[in-house]
Amino acid sequence: MAKPAPALQPIELDGADESIALELARWLAFLRAERRLSPKTSEAYARDIRQFLEFLAEHQGARVTLKGFAAVEASDVRAFLSKRRADDIASRSLMRALAGLRSFGRFLEREGRGKVGALSAIRAPKIGKSLPKPLAVAAAKRLADADERAGEDREPWIWARDAAVMALLYGSGLRISEALGLKRRDVPAPGEGDVLIVHGKGNKTRMVPVLQNVLTLIADYAAMCPYPLPLEGPMFVGARGGPLQPRIIQLTMARLRGALGLPDSATPHALRHSFATHLLSRGGDLRAIQELLGHASLSTTQIYTGIDSERLLEVYRTTHPRA
Secondary structure: OOOOOOOOOOOOOOOEOHHHHHHHHHHHHHHHHHHOOOHHHHHHHHHHHHHHHHHHHHHHOOOEOHHHHHOOOHHHHHHHHHHHHHOOOOHHHHHHHHHHHHHHHHHHHHOOOOOOHHHHHOOOOOOOOOOOOOOOHHHHHHHOOHHHHOOOOOOHHHHHHHHHHHHHHHHHOOOHHHHHOOEHHHOOOOOOOOEEEEEOHHHOEEEEEOOHHHHHHHHHHHHHOOOOOOOOOEOOEOOOOOEOOHHHHHHHHHHHHHHHOOOOOOOHHHHHHHHHHHHHHOOOOHHHHHHHHOOOOHHHHHHHHHOOHHHHHHHHHHHOOOO
């Protein structure tokens, strides 16, 4: 007989009573179970709601109840967003806070706990689309070249490891979390496969092609690694044998930027941008690139089209029929 699910505990809130605290706990459980939101996104939403409730309690001079939350006016929400902006909070974070408030409001309405009509009257903050800053092909290849690290005062297996990770980010367009989340069993030996099974955002799984020279770099690192790499364990380990942390690769990239004379925009994530941009510049199909990157929306991938405007204009000039 299956054990009953543990009772939800109300989340501690300074600005609201227990009724809201319990509904907040139920909402977050819903997001994790039904919407499959990542723990970090759930934590951010909870933080946003907590900040709004604290602001509202101070604004109204009393702890917020479910009835009081349902009676929130558009002016209250605007005042909260204005205060957050005054604290130098970016528009993207404000948009996330508003999205969280709306989601919580919809949840309360579905559960028969009241309708927060004011939230739908608020316009989301505008966010300027910043174009990714890809690296040149030659620079991206140098970052994935183990020989570039040969003079570093570190053990050879570590710079072989870092080169393999960089090659994965550029060669397969992985997020750094996806590359470091690979298990040993997920990576075929050179000549024994050419795809990776990657677990991306929201625990969504996708197949990604991998180059044989990248698999060779990974195999070289594995052969040099002084720690056992069991099939169910992480492919990439740190200096003490535990799972490799993203910060280590970020610091490695910072060192290489100086050594190779690259700009500050040359980050591990820039290698993923470079992967997409270089594919597009060679005629890659946008929808195929969307699948490779694991983007849920094509509009997310379309930001890369702005980078190759010169190539697109040239295509237009040479192929568009003249009147």
